[in-house]
Amino acid sequence: MNNRLHILVLPGVLLVAALLVAPIFYLFLDTIPDLEHPFSLYEAFLEKGFHRKIIIRTLRVALITTIICVILAYPCAFFIARYAGRLKAVLIVIAVFPLLLSPVVRSFAWMAILGKNGFVNDLLLFFRIIQEPMQMLYTEGAVIVGLTYLFLPLMILPLVGVIENIEEDLLDSAKSLGAKGNSVFFQIILPLSASGLLVGSILVFTGSLTAYTTPRLLGGDQAMTLSTLIYQNAMTLFEWDAASVIAIIMITSTILVMKIIGSLATHMNPDV
Amino acid sequence: MKRSGTVLIISILLVYIFLIGPLVIIGFSAFNESEFLDFPPKVYSFRWFFRIFESDMFLSAFQTSLLISVLGATGALLVGLPAAYSLSRTRAKWRRSVLSLFMSPVIVPGVVLGFALLKHVVIALEIEVWSGMIMGHMLIMIPYVIRVIVSSLSNVPIEIEEAAVSLGCSNTHAFLMVVLPNIRSGILAACLLAFITSLNDVPVTIFLTGPGVTTLPIQMLSYVEYYFDPTVSALSVLLMLLTVTIMIVIESTMGLSFFTKK
Amino acid sequence: MEFLKLQNLTAAYDQEIVLKKMNLEVKQGELLSLLGSSGCGKTTTLRIVSGFLKQREGSVLLEGKEISKTHPSERGFGYVFQNYALFPHLNVEDNVGFGLKQRKVGRGEINIKVAEMLELVDLTVFAGKRPLELSGGQRQRVALARAMAISPRLLLMDEPLSNLDAGLRVKMRIEIRRIQQDHNITALYVTHDQEECFSISDRVAVMNEGLIEQLGTPEEIYSSPATSFVARFVGFENFIPGTLEYSGKKLQVATEKSGVRIQINECSIPEQSSVVVALRPDGLELRASESKKKGVPGKVKVATYLGKGYRHLVDTELGELIADTKDELFTAHTNVIVIPKSDSMILLSRNND
Numbered sequence: 001m002n003n004r005l006h007i008l009v010l011p012g013v014l015l016v017a018a019l020l021v022a023p024i025f026y027l028f029l030d031t032i033p034d035l036e037h038p039f040s041l042y043e044a045f046l047e048k049g050f051h052r053k054i055i056i057r058t059l060r061v062a063l064i065t066t067i068i069c070v071i072l073a074y075p076c077a078f079f080i081a082r083y084a085g086r087l088k089a090v091l092i093v094i095a096v097f098p099l100l101l102s103p104v105v106r107s108f109a110w111m112a113i114l115g116k117n118g119f120v121n122d123l124l125l126f127f128r129i130i131q132e133p134m135q136m137l138y139t140e141g142a143v144i145v146g147l148t149y150l151f152l153p154l155m156i157l158p159l160v161g162v163i164e165n166i167e168e169d170l171l172d173s174a175k176s177l178g179a180k181g182n183s184v185f186f187q188i189i190l191p192l193s194a195s196g197l198l199v200g201s202i203l204v205f206t207g208s209l210t211a212y213t214t215p216r217l218l219g220g221d222q223a224m225t226l227s228t229l230i231y232q233n234a235m236t237l238f239e240w241d242a243a244s245v246i247a248i249i250m251i252t253s254t255i256l257v258m259k260i261i262g263s264l265a266t267h268m269n270p271d272v
Numbered sequence: 273m274k275r276s277g278t279v280l281i282i283s284i285l286l287v288y289i290f291l292i293g294p295l296v297i298i299g300f301s302a303f304n305e306s307e308f309l310d311f312p313p314k315v316y317s318f319r320w321f322f323r324i325f326e327s328d329m330f331l332s333a334f335q336t337s338l339l340i341s342v343l344g345a346t347g348a349l350l351v352g353l354p355a356a357y358s359l360s361r362t363r364a365k366w367r368r369s370v371l372s373l374f375m376s377p378v379i380v381p382g383v384v385l386g387f388a389l390l391k392h393v394v395i396a397l398e399i400e401v402w403s404g405m406i407m408g409h410m411l412i413m414i415p416y417v418i419r420v421i422v423s424s425l426s427n428v429p430i431e432i433e434e435a436a437v438s439l440g441c442s443n444t445h446a447f448l449m450v451v452l453p454n455i456r457s458g459i460l461a462a463c464l465l466a467f468i469t470s471l472n473d474v475p476v477t478i479f480l481t482g483p484g485v486t487t488l489p490i491q492m493l494s495y496v497e498y499y500f501d502p503t504v505s506a507l508s509v510l511l512m513l514l515t516v517t518i519m520i521v522i523e524s525t526m527g528l529s530f531f532t533k534k
Numbered sequence: 535m536e537f538l539k540l541q542n543l544t545a546a547y548d549q550e551i552v553l554k555k556m557n558l559e560v561k562q563g564e565l566l567s568l569l570g571s572s573g574c575g576k577t578t579t580l581r582i583v584s585g586f587l588k589q590r591e592g593s594v595l596l597e598g599k600e601i602s603k604t605h606p607s608e609r610g611f612g613y614v615f616q617n618y619a620l621f622p623h624l625n626v627e628d629n630v631g632f633g634l635k636q637r638k639v640g641r642g643e644i645n646i647k648v649a650e651m652l653e654l655v656d657l658t659v660f661a662g663k664r665p666l667e668l669s670g671g672q673r674q675r676v677a678l679a680r681a682m683a684i685s686p687r688l689l690l691m692d693e694p695l696s697n698l699d700a701g702l703r704v705k706m707r708i709e710i711r712r713i714q715q716d717h718n719i720t721a722l723y724v725t726h727d728q729e730e731c732f733s734i735s736d737r738v739a740v741m742n743e744g745l746i747e748q749l750g751t752p753e754e755i756y757s758s759p760a761t762s763f764v765a766r767f768v769g770f771e772n773f774i775p776g777t778l779e780y781s782g783k784k785l786q787v788a789t790e791k792s793g794v795r796i797q798i799n800e801c802s803i804p805e806q807s808s809v810v811v812a813l814r815p816d817g818l819e820l821r822a823s824e825s826k827k828k829g830v831p832g833k834v835k836v837a838t839y840l841g842k843g844y845r846h847l848v849d850t851e852l853g854e855l856i857a858d859t860k861d862e863l864f865t866a867h868t869n870v871i872v873i874p875k876s877d878s879m880i881l882l883s884r885n886n887d
Contacts, residue, residue: 004443005358005361005362005364006358006362006364008354008355008357008358009354009355009358009359009370011350011351011354011355012351012352012354012355012374012414012418013355013370013373015351015410015411015414016373016374016376016377016411016414017373018393019389019393019407019408019410019411020376020377020380020385020388020411021373021376022392023388023389023391023392023393024380024384024385024388026388026391026392026396027384027387027388027391027392030391072283072286072287072290073287075279075280075283075284076283076284076287076288078280079280079281079283079284080284083277083280091284091288093519093523094288094291094292095291096519097515097516097519098291098295100468100472100515100518100519101295101472101508101511101512101515102471102472102474102488102489102492102511103472103474103489104472104474104489104492104493104496104504105295105298105492105504105507105508105511105512106294108298108492108496108504108505108508109294109295109297109298109508110294111496111500112294112297112298112301112505113294113297115500119297149290149291149294152287152290152291153291156287206379206381209381210381210382210383210384210475211475212382212383212474212475212478213474213475213489213493216493217493217496217497227381227383227475230383230384230387231383231478231479234387234390234479235478235479240391243387244387244391247381247383247384247387247388250381250383250384251380251381251384254379254380254381255379258379428622429617429619431615431617431619432619432620432621432622434584434586434606434613434615434619435613435615435619435620435621435680436621436632437586437605437606437607438584438606438607438609438611438612438613438681439607439632439633439636439680439684440607440608440633440636440637440684441607441636442605442607443607445636446607450621450623453623454622454623
């Protein structure tokens, strides 16, 4: 019985190994031209100020997006998990819905809102707050807004799960031992849900770091990120060395972030 | 407590307006006569919907998308179902690593996946565009298939298979007769979830796309960058309807609370 | 010839040995129980007999023939699982008839047999229901009917009653015994509940850490446990180590921990052996310390009410002793005299520990 079980995974393992592990491994090898100057390609890439700027921008955008999502998502998730009652299912459905929509649709919506003829400009002009339409698209800010829109549900949903799991018994016992209102929140609920926050943050941060459609549509060439840069290098400029370097940088930073924040989360609450 | 109550309600309202508002706006613009995305529309019409069906590009792109997603989902299921079964029944030490391996397409950035596939599979092995595309989509669908089916199988304890065997079934027969009927809804949900993921994908697809092989999101992407008009809004509305339908199906089979679990 | 023979069975999970050269013979038509706490190897034994687990060493012989190579689906054994393992997508009828369907029995015949089985467990009205709609006790009966429907050569039951509440357990065990005896089916029954086990078994194998500590009828085991593990299982709570000696004509045990000597009736253990005197709580009498009777002085630590009497935890030179009384209560901190009753004693040889 055991041997048969082993065999059943084989096709899948081979598939993923052949289509993911091997190609990425070879990509990594591509970035090491020879053993004497193993980092020469990386150096060449990082020499350009343009590239460094984009790396920093990508990190910055991801960080800001994550922070905004944390601030917006927490009260939301808290409400849904503990006060929503019969609304809970509806609220969750509404939060899930955008996740299942194409990122093209979701980013396009913001193009419509932030464009020169878009909703925001129309509003501002209407109230005579500005005289001429503002340039909002193709800026870093637009990308941040778009990414926040993209990833907010990803922060809300796991948080709801974690907060839900805080047993009522825990809170009751804290109260019976003398903890009052705010104390209960800060000493029990916040620490226990913090690990959920961290998990959500991993999703949002790494997602923002590596998103493609949103930076392309809302940032264009003026506000490029690593994802749009890799596409440009690979498919427009045919600079495959640079593209490979970017790829390895992206995957390394993703894994690093996951490991670090992940172990922090597990350290705080081993059940998560 | 009352004050924090108001804070909570305000934040929930704001956030949910933020989540739904943009979709409502482009929903309206889809029915707007004018080609500017102004809101609210002054005149309503269906012209942009007709536009979609007039030109060939969106229809054929949709066809291509469907084909790729269906074929990819089939492949992912063929490979994923036995793997999920194995993972849920085994206690071997490799279980965790293999599970992580299967989840890796979700962790690896889409653009990295796409580029790596292009460079070291499609080009290196001289694989044609269609096959490359289907392989890429199979890859991104496998994590969903496996995760959902493993979860489904956890509700069918192995004792049920053993009971069937003790009553005379062979191992395979026991699986077909007693496990499969009980994970049907899980398999359906897995397929739908995978299907949507594949249908909406951009980062992987954009590296694997080629002449004659363009998916709907890619087509929409290029269109938007050249012609900034509500055709894409109309398409978005149609896609939203499709998504709602699929969500209804998933809810009636598996329940959407799946999304709040880890 | 014995019906089922387990020879030198050894089994392991990864590196942990859970069965150590176990030997057991089961007679045709008997209900033999494997009794022990979790981890002792009783379920492992059952799974080896059924074929769901492969043994590392040893053989399983049915009527003299080795069956270890036979696939579990071909052994024709009925298996009743602890969690019943009913097929959730089939109703009661189809669950019960499942085994017959695999044997390609005709529709008509299946219906007859299923009806017969449902009647046997008194579930005829529930034929069309799904497992989800049934209570625990009802599911248990379906599981039993399903196993019986294939007219099994051997019935294997893995703690079938442990998920039911107390009253139901008592009721159901009588049912199971009745069915087993009426159909003269050989049954191997696994449980950790001593009372349940003793009330329905022809013989009991008390297991501990992969070995059978004692095999015998319930009466034998209850009155003459062979080791202190078995003794503990059947209610002995006081264990006093010492040496067997003659003092003049009287046989006594010189206790290890104090000068107290305990009077023994005749026994077959050689003199000068190390022994353990074992007593049930009702084998110790309690008297107030003023009473001047001969016994072990002590002080009551805790007294609790059992309904049928009082239980006292008494601190003595021999250690903590547990003594029951029927009507008299000695409250905490009272000085008492503990008198072991010779007729209630069991002497265990020390190397059996």
